[in-house]
Amino acid sequence: MDPNSLEAFYTKIAKQDDAAPSAMPPADLQQEIGHFNVFNVALLMHRRQERPPMTFDRRAFYKISLIEGRSRIExxxxxxxxxxxxxxxxxxxxPYRWLPHNQDQTGYFCIFTEEFLLPVKGALAMEELPVFQPGGCPVLPLSSDEHAALAPLFQKMEQEMAxxxxxKYDLLRAYLLELIHQGQKLQPAPAATPTHNASARVTALFxxxxxxxxxxxTPQQQLPLRTAKDYAEALNVHVNHLNRVLKETTGHTTTTLIASRVAQEAKMLLKQTTWTVSEIADSLGFADVAHFCNFFKRQTGLVPGAFRG
Known part of the structure; x- marks a missing residue:
């Protein structure tokens, strides 16, 4: 069983809290496209002391949480x-994990797959939204008024699931879309305000x-595009034009942006997997381990082994 799959998620929830009514997937959801469910955090917290902390992994689904309590999100x-x-x-x-600092945690979270929204006309592409982009701002502090406006959405979801x-799933899709849009509105203004000029479009495509x-x-997977020239050819623009546009819109060159993202992936692979440094270097397109180690130290100040700990 894939440890990050929906099946593994429900197996873990059932073992940790067999009293929770949402510990098993809803039977009627099998007739629906995609997957959706909502959970009450307080109901899942009373046996927290009996289970290990959440692992730092990617999951096979999207998750939106309304958090109330002192915690750490990685x-x-x-x-x-x-x-x-x-x-x-x-x-x-x-990859992510949630580490509550104490038992005094309340709130809600919902999980869903992108397929769940397919029946919605003009369904949103999740990864095109700032709130779901790796470089976005996924943790949004809420004022008391903002929290008061969002909590009823989760409560409606919880009631509708029962x-x-x-x-009901058509209604749940409507609630989910409203929640996503409310989150979009809370994004910092520069990220939430799209621009439509040619430079912004090239930047978005890149x-x-x-x-x-x-x-x-897997270690056998190779990074398809590695250099600024690779990206320029894939976008059908001259590499100098791509560099100029990216420098104008982001303040960074193509090479710098690629290197930053490769370094981020390298850090995730070092922390999240048991791949050897050689396997990571090869997958990320480095000629040898020495080149990768030099690159990683320039980006992070540490050699891969020291970063992995």
């Missing part, structure tokens, strides 16, 4: 301390292409 190479209410968006493409309404190279799932 995602990619970032860590955020949460002291008050917060809304957290977790994507299936970035209902026998024939079209960013999307860069993210599509990841994650690397």
């Amino acid at each position: 995602y990619a190479d970032q860590a955020v301390e949460v002291a008050g209410p917060a809304l957290w968006f977790a994507t299936s493409r970035v 209902s026998t309404y024939a079209y 960013t999307d292409l860069l993210e599509r190279q990841f994650p690397l799932a």
Whole structure:
């Protein structure tokens, strides 16, 4: 069983809290496209002392959490301390874990697959949204008014999951879309405000292409695009034009942006997998381990072995 699959998630929940009504997938969901469920954090916390901390992994589903309580969220190479209410968006493409500091945790979270939204006309592409992009701002602090506006959405989801309404999943899709859009509105203004000029479009295409190279799932998988020239050819633009546009819109060169993302993936692979340094170097397109170690030290200040600990 894939340890990050939906099946593994429910198996773990059932073992940890067999009293939770949502410990098993809803039977009627088998007739639906995709997957969705919602959980009450307080109901899952009372046996926390009996289970190990959440592992730092990618999951096979998206997750949106309304967090209330002191905790720590780790995602990619970032860590955020949460002291008050917060809304957290977790994507299936970035590893993460939630580490509550105490038992005094309340709130909700919902999990879903992208396929769940397919029946919605003009369904959103999750990875195109700032809240689900690896470089975005997935942990959003909430004011008391913002929290008061979002909590009822999760409560409606929880009530609807228990209902026998024939079209409840259509209603749940509507609630989920509203939640996503509310999160989008809470994004910092520069990330939430799209631009439509030619430079912004090239930048968006480059960013999307860069993210599509990841994650690397096995040591045998090779990074398809590695250099600025590779990306320029894939985007059908001259490499000098791509460099100029990216420098204008991001303040960084193509090579710098690629190197930063490769370093981020390297850090995740070193922390998350048991791959050897040689296997990681090969998958990321380095000629040998020495080149990779030099690159990693320039990016992080540490050699791979020291970073892995």
